Amino acid sequence: MPPVGRLHLITDARPGRDALTVVVAALAAGADTIQVRVPDATTDREAYELTREVLRMCRDAGAACLVNDRLHIALALGADGGHVGADDLPVAAARRILGPDAILGATARNPETARRAVADGATYLGVGPAYRTSTKDGLPDPIGVGGVAVVAGAVTVPVIAIGGVTAERAGELTRAGAHGVAVVGAVSEADDPGKAVTELLQAIGESR
Numbered sequence: 001m002p003p004v005g006r007l008h009l010i011t012d013a014r015p016g017r018d019a020l021t022v023v024v025a026a027l028a029a030g031a032d033t034i035q036v037r038v039p040d041a042t043t044d045r046e047a048y049e050l051t052r053e054v055l056r057m058c059r060d061a062g063a064a065c066l067v068n069d070r071l072h073i074a075l076a077l078g079a080d081g082g083h084v085g086a087d088d089l090p091v092a093a094a095r096r097i098l099g100p101d102a103i104l105g106a107t108a109r110n111p112e113t114a115r116r117a118v119a120d121g122a123t124y125l126g127v128g129p130a131y132r133t134s135t136k137d138g139l140p141d142p143i144g145v146g147g148v149a150v151v152a153g154a155v156t157v158p159v160i161a162i163g164g165v166t167a168e169r170a171g172e173l174t175r176a177g178a179h180g181v182a183v184v185g186a187v188s189e190a191d192d193p194g195k196a197v198t199e200l201l202q203a204i205g206e207s208r
């Protein structure tokens with residue numbers, strides 16, 4: 001299993017976003033993980049084809065490729081793993097499907113859920129929303145840096161903070177115990193996605 005990366009770029013497949021162009025720029029700037037996340041309305045075939053392209057780019061760049069929700073696509077393509085949350089397969093079922101060597105991320109926002117996810121086989125935890133974000137609807141209130149710190153202190157697996165993360169905020173999250181951060185908008189909405197990745201890497205102490 002590859003190590004859990006510290007800067008996860010999650011694809012932004014909202015209308016008008018060019019996910020692949022952003023992935024190319026992010027990988028060139030040093031993002032170490034790409035998570036393919038598509039809207040629910042996207043067909044499996046479309047998601048498969050996007051993931052196949054992203055996986056090829058990740059392999060060339062030495063980055064990990066994870067698939068959100070649709071673990072069958074990760075398996076079919078031999079991606080590095082997947083990410084599940086409360087509305088997806090339970091973590092233990094996801095682990096059985098992906099096998100022992102895959103990276104498996106699980107969403108948690110409190111210590112109890114976090115410990116259960118780890119016991120059930122999560123390799124890392126996506127913890128948030130750390131801050132308010134408009135990228136995803138229906139999220140609960142942000143847990144803030146303090147909430148991320150509480151979860152990070154409760155588990156031994158890497159915690160990846162998510163939700164409203166920017167280069168200005170990333171450093172306080174890693175200083176609070178997060179191993180890394182996951183972002184959508186901070187990179188995909190940037191005028192220069194590569195520069196945004198460079199600034200995020202600097203903020204988490206991973207500049208090259």
Ligand SMILES: Cc1ncc(COP(=O)(O)OP(=O)(O)O)c(N)n1
Pocket residue numbers: 008010035037068069083084085086087088105106107125126127136160162182
């Ligand atoms: C790194 C990371 N953390 C959290 C999530 C959110 O997953 P989930 O709660 O299943 O919500 P969706 O992304 O499926 O809408 C994530 N994808 N990645």
Ligand SMILES: Cc1ncsc1CCOP(=O)(O)O
Pocket residue numbers: 128129132133134135136139162163164165182183184185186
């Ligand atoms: C998928 C997801 N889960 C919690 S917040 C979020 C979206 C994060 O997007 P952004 O980095 O633009 O706030």
Ligand SMILES: [Mg+2]
Pocket residue numbers: 068069083084085086087088
């Ligand atoms: Mg999900």
